[in-house]
Amino acid sequence: MQSFRLIRPRTAQEAVSAAAQGGAASRFIAGGTTLYDLMKLNIERPGQVIDITGIGELHRIETAGEELRFGALAPMSAVATDAVVSRDHPVLAEALAKAASQQLRNMASVGGNLLQRTRCPYFRNGAGGVYPCNKREPGSGCAAIGGLDRSQAVLGTSEACTAVSPGDWPVALVAVDAGIELLGPNGPRSMPVDALYRLPGETPQHEFTLAPGEMITAITVPRRNAGRLSTYHKIRDRESYAFALASAAVVLELEGDRIAQARVALGGVATRPWRAPAAEQMLAGQRLTPELALAAGHAAFRDARAGHHNAFKLELGARTVADALIIAAERRP
Amino acid sequence: MPAPPFADRPRIDALDKVRGAAAYAADMRFPGLLHAMTVPSPVARGRVAALETEAALRIPGVTRILTPADFAPTQRVADLPNSPRPGLVPEIAFRGEPLALIVAETLEAAIEGAEAVRVRIEGAPFSATVDSPGAAREPAPDVSTGDAARALAGASTIVEASYESPTQHHNPIELLSTTAVWADGRLLIHEGSQNAGAIKVAVARTLGIDPAIVDVKSATVGGAFGQKGWVQRQTALVARAAMLTGRPVKLVAPRGQIFHLATFRPLSRHRIRLGADATGRMVGVHYEVDQQNSRSGGFPANQYHDGAMRLYGIADYAGIAANIRTDTQAPGHMRAPYEHPACFAFESAVDELSYRLGRDPVALRMANDTRTDMHTGKPLSSRFLNECLQIGAERFGWSRRNPAPASMAAPDGTQIGWGVACGLYPTLIHPAVATLRIAADGSTRFAVAGHEFGQGIRTALAAVLTRELQIDERRLQILVGDTTAAPQHLTAGSWGSASALPLVVQAVARMRQAVAELLDGRRIAGTLHQQIATVRRPFLEVEVSQVGPGQDSAALQRMRAGGYAVTGPAYPDFTTMSYIAHFVEVRVEPRTRRVRVPRVVSIADCGRVVSPRTAASQVRGGVVWGISHALREATETDPRYGGFLNNDLAEYVVATNADVDEIDVGFVDEPDPLFNSIGLKSLGEVSMVGVSAAVANAVFHATGRRLRKLPIRVDDLL
C-alpha cells in the first residue's frame, strides 16, 4: 500500500474529468471490496483514487419499464432484495444473493462487481516476486498452469492464463443479454455486458474493454429476458461466502410444454462470463427431461480443457447446468 | 465428595462481548504508540545477503527499521510451546519468516515501509511438503503395549487401510497482536495468548533481560485453539522495538502472514491394521503414523497413540510414529491436535470393521468397552462411553437405520447416511496457584492461572465461586491471563478447568478458616464481607495451590518459574480420560454431490458439568469444527514455492452458519470420583474428536464410497 490522492466528485462528469487528468494511475472506487483488497495485497498501486459513491444519480434502481435499470453504485444487497427483482427476476436476485457475504454485499456496488478481478491465488498472493503471473506481471509466466489448479478455468483458457472470472452477477447478466451504459472522456456510450470481457489470450493483463478513464454508469436488463422461470445455481466449497466451483444462470421461455428459448451462461469454470450457445440450441424446441438437461450440460463443456486437478469441473459444471434447468422449469406456475 | 449438578448460568462476559466493550490486547491504547510491520521472507530457505532500507526510511513516518543487527545471535532450539524464539536472523528457515521490522508513526507508514524494503536473498533448495525430495523421514519412539503382531496373526478379521488428515490452520478471528511498553525499567506486554507465563520467560531469554522485569497481560483472547499457546516469533521483536525506541509499539500481524508464522495442524498419514476375533472383540492394532514437521519442530509425532490406544479394551497395540521434516515454520497444537486426526483414522477403521463383521457399529463399539487403561494396567477413574453411545443412539433414532450402504434416500434421489464415531481426550492437570481476596467493601477478587479465550473459564470460575460463597456478582473480579496477578501456565489441553476450579473450593475453605481465626470465637452475622468489615479489616486474602496426583512441590516451583509442568492422563493409581459419541446424518445430492449435515447428536462424558451453557457451546463449536475438518478445511502448498497458497479467510474455507444445522448436545454429567473435589474432567478438545470420522462414516453409509482422505469434497463423490 502506498499514499494516494483521494478525490470525491459530486457528478459523473466531474469523476470522468478527474480520471482523464489522473491518467493511468487513477482508479475509481465504489464499495472498495475489490480495490482495497488488491491495494493491501500490493497488486493495485493507484496514485489517485476517485471515490464515486457521492454521485447520487448512480445509486438509483428503476424497475418500472420494459427495461430494468440499475445505477452502477446501487449496492448488491439493495438490488438482490428489491421487491420487483426478487419476485420477478430470480436469476438476477439469486446471482447477487449467493455472492460474497451480507457485509460485502452491503458495501459492494453492482457496477464495481462487473470489474472484480480473479481469485487465482497465484495472482493474489504473488506480489513481491513470490509467484510468477502473466496477469500481474506480463511475461513473467503462469504459476497456476502446472500448479495447484483445482479452482482454475476449463473454458476460454490460454497458454498464458487459466484464471477464472469470479463474478456471479456478470454471468447472470450475460445470460439475459444485459447492457451497460458508460461515460468517458468522449462522452456516453453503451454496449452489451458480454462485450465488456476479453479472453486472456496472450495478454491476460487486459481483462476489460473499457477505454481509459471510462466509467460504468448503469446496467440495463431487458425485462422479458430474465423471467420467473429462471435461476442462478451455484456450487461451491461451502454453502455461503465462497466463489463458485461451477455455476449456471438459466432462463427458460416455454411454449406449452416445450422450451421456446433457453438462455444458459456458466460461472466458476471460464476465464470470462461464459454463454453456452451449444446447450441453448440443444434445448430449443424440446421438452425438458432430466436426460436432456444433462446432455445440454455436457454440450456446454464440449470445448473444455482441464488441467491437473480441475477435470472434475467438466462433470460438475454439466450437472450444475442440468440442475439449474430443472429448478428453472419447476418454477412454472 | 463430588459436587451436585450445577445450574445453568449465562456467560459472565456475554454482555460486554456483544456490546463491543470487552477489551482485547490490540484494543489497549497508549500515548505515543508506534506501529510495526514485518517484512516476510518470500522464499522457503536461504540467507539474507543484503537488506536495503534507505527507501523505506525515507517514507514519512517511518522511524526505525530493526534488522538482525539489533538482536544478539540466538541459537535455534527445538520448537516447543514455551521455547524462546530467535530475534531477527539472516538465515531463512521458512517462507514468511520475518526478516526486518518497520516501526512507524502510523500503521499505513509501517506497511508502506515494509513494502519498500529491498531484500537480496541467496536462495537454497528446500522441501515444502512431505512428498518433496529432501523431506526427511525421522522415526519417533514407539508407543506399544503387548504383542500386536501375535494378536493380529490370531485375528479372524483384519481391516487394513490408510487415512490422511490435511494441513490446517487455526484462524481464530483475533489476529496475533502484540503491544509492548518499556517504561521505568519494566517491560509490559499485552498479547492475545494462552501462555502469558511462557512469554514472560521466553521473551526475556531472547532479549537477554531478567524475566522478573517482564509483565504479560492477556485478559481476553479472541479465540486461540492452540495457536496462541506457543510463544510467538513477533513478541520479542516488538518488545525489542519498544526498548530501542523508548515508545510503546504495537504489531497486529496480517492474516496472510499468520498462516506462515504461527503453528498449524500438520498433515498426517495413518496406516492401520485392526484385527478382531470371531466374536467381534478387537484384539490387536498395528498403527503407523507419519506427520509433517519442520526441521527444528519439537511437536512430538507419537502422541497420536495416546488416545487411540485407550479408546477400546485392546490389549495388544503397536504404535509407530515418524516425523517428516520439511522447510516450514513449526507445526503445533490445534484443538485436539492428535486425538482428532487419530480418531478420524481409527474410528473410520472401526466402522470398516463393523461392515466386515456385519455388526452394528454402535453395538460393536459397546462390546469393546473397558474399565482398564490397557497401556498401564491401571483402572480408569471413570468411563461412561457406553452411556454416551446409548443416550446418543436413542436421541438420534439409530434403531431406524437400515444398515446397508446406499440404502436410504429421499424422494428426489438425495442419498441419506447415518454415521457414528467416538472420541476421547486425556484429562490432564497443571499445577497452579490462586489467591482469593474478600474485601470489606463487598468486592471479591479471584486470581488464578488460566486464560479466557472464549471457552468460558471465567464463567465456570464464577459458577463455583457463587455456589461456595455468598457474593455480589457485579463486584466479582476474576483475574486470569495476567502474570502480575498470579503465575500463569499454558492454558491448553483442556486442563484449564481441572487446574483452576478445585482451587476455588480450596480457597473458600481456607478463607473461612482465616475469617474464623480473625473472629477468634466472636459470632458475627452476615456474609464473609460483612464479617471482615465488622472487624475493621479492609480485606482478607488467602493463597492456595494445587498439584496433580503424583506431583510434588517441585512441579509447583517449575510452574512459578514459567515452566511447563502438566501431568496425566496416567496418574499413579488411575487413568482419567473424557469421552464423547457423535451421531451424524449426511445428505448427498443426487447430481452435484454436495454433502450436507442436517443433524448431529453428540453426548459427552466430561465428568461433572460445571457451566452447562458454556459446556454445550464448547461441544457445538467442536462439532462445527469437526464438520469443517471433514468437509471443508485444508491449507494448500505448492511444492515449487513453499508457503501456504490459500492464506486468507475467503480461500481457506471454514464452515459457515449455512454449513451447520441442528446440533443436539447432551452430557452424562456423572462426576469422576477420583480426579478432583468437583468431579470434573476435560471437555474443550474431546468435543470435536471423532466428528470427522462420524461424517466420513455417514458418507459411506449414504453412498457406499469409503473416503479415507479429508476433506471430502464434491470432486470425490461425482
Ligand SMILES: Cc1cc2nc3c(=O)[nH]c(=O)nc-3n(C[C@H](O)[C@H](O)[C@H](O)COP(=O)(O)OP(=O)(O)OC[C@H]3O[C@@H](n4cnc5c(N)ncnc54)[C@H](O)[C@@H]3O)c2cc1C
Ligand atoms: C471475501 C470476498 C468474497 C467475495 N465473494 C464473491 C462471490 O462469491 N461472488 C461474487 O460475484 N463476488 C464476490 N466478491 C466480489 C465482490 O462482489 C466485488 O468485490 C464487488 O462486487 C466489487 O464492487 P465494489 O463496489 O466494492 O468495487 P470496487 O472495489 O470499488 O471497485 C472494483 C473495480 O471496479 C472499478 N470500478 C468501480 N466502480 C466503477 C464504475 N462505476 N465504473 C468504472 N469502474 C469502476 C474500480 O476502479 C476497481 O477497479 C467477493 C469479495 C470478497 C472480498
